[in-house]
Amino acid sequence: MDFKEKPVIGMIHLVHDSVDIALSELHIYEKCGLDGAIIENYHGSYSGVEKTLERASRLDFNLSIGVNILPNEFEKAFELASRFNADFIQLDHVAGQYIQGCLDYNSFIPLRKKLPEIKVLGGVWPKYYQPIESSCLEKDLLKGIERADAIVVTGSGTGIATPLEKVKQFRRILGDFPLIVGAGLNSENAYEQLCIADGAIVGSCFKEQNRTERPLVREKIEKFMSEVKRAREFKLNS
DSSP states (O other): OOGGGOOEEEEEOOGGGOHHHHHHHHHHHHHTTOSEEEEEOSSSOHHHHHHHHHHHHTSOOSSEEEEEOTTTOHHHHHHHHHHTTOSEEEEEEEEOOBTTOOOOHHHHHHHHHHOTTSEEEEEESOTTOOBOTTOOHHHHHHHHHHHOSEEEEOOSSTTSOOOHHHHHHHHHHHTTSOEEEOSOOOTTTHHHHHTTSSEEEEOGGGBGGGOTTSOBOHHHHHHHHHHHHHHHHHHHHO
């Protein structure tokens, strides 16, 4: 995945654990010009992710395929990605200490070294996680750079816009390191945020009523992608 091209990655939330729905969403994303998709157990199960990856691996998708096993199950994500030749995994967080729990870095790092071909998109200070009181964002982001191929920035929840100032703050600290906006993007804020960030993970704004369990709406995807095109052109001309 080339972060210089501002890739757009669509979420597959595994509604009702339906592999057929997941595959149809992959086809829609491909036809609408997205660069990748993440198979995630948001509305489904580990088994549903496994079955979807198995079916998808037998089809000729022109998409980068990723895996996310919630909550932050990196060992399962790496195993599935390796078994089905997925391109990357996504993790809630790759650095920082949180009240809700922390990544087992001693187990993560050996797997990362063992499977270097699998890219890691990892959050720092992500949605639904509260950093412990002594946390320092700059230190955690610099640790994240050591552990991931791109850092994911989010706001407070799924479908809730990531504050623009937070995107700018991450950018100032990360410098040229790839930065992905991972929540709350839509056709109204995509241009502004993607003129700063290097890519997007998008899900709920593509759905009917912006609800993750609802069907995709192609017109919403196409409108969003037109804003992405503008942001890509801004980068080329800047």
